[in-house]
Amino acid sequence: MLEYLTAGLLLQLLINGILFGTTYGLAAIGLSLVFGTMRIIFLSQGAVIILMAYLCYWLFKLVGIDPYLSTILLAPVAMALGSGLYQLLFRKAVRMEDKNISLLIAVGLMFLLENSMAVVWTPNPRSISTTYTSSSFTVLGLDISFTRLMGFIMAVLATFGVTFFLKRTLVGKAVRAASEDLEATTLVGISPHRVNTVAFALGIGLTGIAGIALSTTYPFDPYFGFVFSLKAMIALALGGLGSVSGALLGGIILGVLESWAAFFVSGGWADAISYGVFLVVLLFRPEGLLVRTIKKA
Amino acid sequence: MESPLLEIKDIVVSYGSIQALWGVSVSVKKGSIVSLVGANGAGKSTLLKTVAGMNRPREGSIFFSGKPLMGLKAEEVVNEGISLVPEGRRLFARLTVKENLELGAYIPRARPFMQESLEWAYDLFPVLKKRSGQVAGSLSGGEQQMLAIARSMMSRPSILMLDEPSLGLGPLVVKVMFELIEGLNRKGVTILLVEQNVYQALRVSHYAYVMKTGAIALEGPAESLLDKPEVQSAYLGALE
Numbered sequence: 001m002l003e004y005l006t007a008g009l010l011l012q013l014l015i016n017g018i019l020f021g022t023t024y025g026l027a028a029i030g031l032s033l034v035f036g037t038m039r040i041i042f043l044s045q046g047a048v049i050i051l052m053a054y055l056c057y058w059l060f061k062l063v064g065i066d067p068y069l070s071t072i073l074l075a076p077v078a079m080a081l082g083s084g085l086y087q088l089l090f091r092k093a094v095r096m097e098d099k100n101i102s103l104l105i106a107v108g109l110m111f112l113l114e115n116s117m118a119v120v121w122t123p124n125p126r127s128i129s130t131t132y133t134s135s136s137f138t139v140l141g142l143d144i145s146f147t148r149l150m151g152f153i154m155a156v157l158a159t160f161g162v163t164f165f166l167k168r169t170l171v172g173k174a175v176r177a178a179s180e181d182l183e184a185t186t187l188v189g190i191s192p193h194r195v196n197t198v199a200f201a202l203g204i205g206l207t208g209i210a211g212i213a214l215s216t217t218y219p220f221d222p223y224f225g226f227v228f229s230l231k232a233m234i235a236l237a238l239g240g241l242g243s244v245s246g247a248l249l250g251g252i253i254l255g256v257l258e259s260w261a262a263f264f265v266s267g268g269w270a271d272a273i274s275y276g277v278f279l280v281v282l283l284f285r286p287e288g289l290l291v292r293t294i295k296k297a
Numbered sequence: 298m299e300s301p302l303l304e305i306k307d308i309v310v311s312y313g314s315i316q317a318l319w320g321v322s323v324s325v326k327k328g329s330i331v332s333l334v335g336a337n338g339a340g341k342s343t344l345l346k347t348v349a350g351m352n353r354p355r356e357g358s359i360f361f362s363g364k365p366l367m368g369l370k371a372e373e374v375v376n377e378g379i380s381l382v383p384e385g386r387r388l389f390a391r392l393t394v395k396e397n398l399e400l401g402a403y404i405p406r407a408r409p410f411m412q413e414s415l416e417w418a419y420d421l422f423p424v425l426k427k428r429s430g431q432v433a434g435s436l437s438g439g440e441q442q443m444l445a446i447a448r449s450m451m452s453r454p455s456i457l458m459l460d461e462p463s464l465g466l467g468p469l470v471v472k473v474m475f476e477l478i479e480g481l482n483r484k485g486v487t488i489l490l491v492e493q494n495v496y497q498a499l500r501v502s503h504y505a506y507v508m509k510t511g512a513i514a515l516e517g518p519a520e521s522l523l524d525k526p527e528v529q530s531a532y533l534g535a536l537e
């Protein structure tokens with residue numbers, strides 16, 4: 001295989017990894033927001049992404065709405081779903097000391113979504129095929145897939161949007177404060193439920209965008225979400241909790257790692273290598289590769 | 298006779314099966330500094346947390362400006378005009394000094410005055426203005442305490458409750474801290490102070506309560522308590 005190896009090929013694999021890794025990054029940002037304020041590992045994140053992918057598929061097939069245009073519908077739908085899920089399923093559970101209850105609810109929700117999607121859309125893989133889904137263009141000798149580039153652009157824009165919200169708005173600052181010390185936020189008059197609702201809406205809102213990016217790039221089935229949740233957790237472990245750009249960067253690192261592993265080892269080993277890296281990071285740098293530690297005030 | 302700004306009546310608080318407060322009554326007049334002193338574990342912080350809505354009392358009542366506070370959540374108590382500077386400061390370490398201050402004015406009542414309050418806080422603590430872009434976790438202990446007080450003041454409270462503000466600070470900074478407390482009081486802020494630094498606390502206070510094992514052991518004008526043997530005994534309680 002090495003006889004085919006050129007700098008151009010390495011770069012091509014790098015670009016492929018970066019472009020798709022941002023979708024992992026988006027899911028990781030969502031996980032980070034929910035975990036940050038509520039200490040919930042929202043394992044159903046991937047299943048919600050797949051649900052959004054199916055909704056995007058339906059909007060395209062049944063109504064003829066362009067997948068990228070459906071962002072303006074699906075992002076708010078995902079946000080509303082996020083706040084609804086919090087109020088309905090997690091509001092009581094977050095007050096409990098035992099966080100395993102929240103984790104069990106998330107796992108239960110994942111199975112509920114997976115099985116419901118299998119009933120509605122069958123377990124057969126679906127994909128969105130438009131005039132541009134298989135189109136690509138060449139830049140400096142590198143082949144760039146249009147849909148992957150679009151996914152990348154959407155992820156970067158969404159990351160900027162979330163970062164702006166968290167850094168520049170008072171509610172966003174309250175979400176960041178709550179991810180440090182939820183009880184202390186009540187002392188300045190911030191309602192923990194309001195902050196949790198916002199974090200959930202924002203975190204799940206990103207699944208709308210991730211679902212579109214995924215559905216236009218890969219075939220998907222109802223059970224693909226769990227793997228996606230795990231990948232988002234790996235991205236989060238790489239990027240570190242509490243950093244939006246870190247989570248995106250973690251996703252990109254994972255994307256590149258998978259892209260290279262699939263080429264140099266095999267597609268089958270790519271996942272195993274990702275999980276191996278996950279364990280190594282958790283063992284030796286559990287705060288994440290990209291996070292600076294700040295002492296507690 | 299003028300009715301008190303804050304009136305705590307016969308409060309009973311338990312943590313599970315352990316009773317922490319046994320019918321405590323405290324009254325704070327508008328414009329005064331009232332101290333709660335006593336040994337570690339006497340229940341001083343528990344009482345402040347109960348007023349702040351962080352603990353649910355089993356019995357008793359709390360009135361603020363004549364209005365009952367019982368059943369209000371911590372975030373609602375702040376909106377009523379009571380602000381707690383907790384023990385250990387509980388700042389948001391990864392947020393900047395300015396962001397911490399802005400969050401202090403989060404409640405709807407204080408939000409429209411945020412800019413004005415920020416300027417007021419920077420006037421009172423010029424060092425915070427100098428460090429406004431720094432993350433709170435990088436400040437010194439004294440600066441963090443100033444930030445914690447300034448953050449609480451951003452909500453424009455009628456009463457400020459300070460839990461061990463001198464804890465962990467060097468002697469010079471402690472002196473500055475007590476001067477600051479007196480200064481705030483001169484500006485019209487009513488203060489309920491919990492301190493282990495008993496002599497400093499009594500020196501700046503108008504009235505004081507000595508707490509011992511979850512109950513009020515003694516009370517009176519602060520000056521009159523300075524020489525009382527019961528004050529010393531309350532501190533040595535653990536050794537008795």
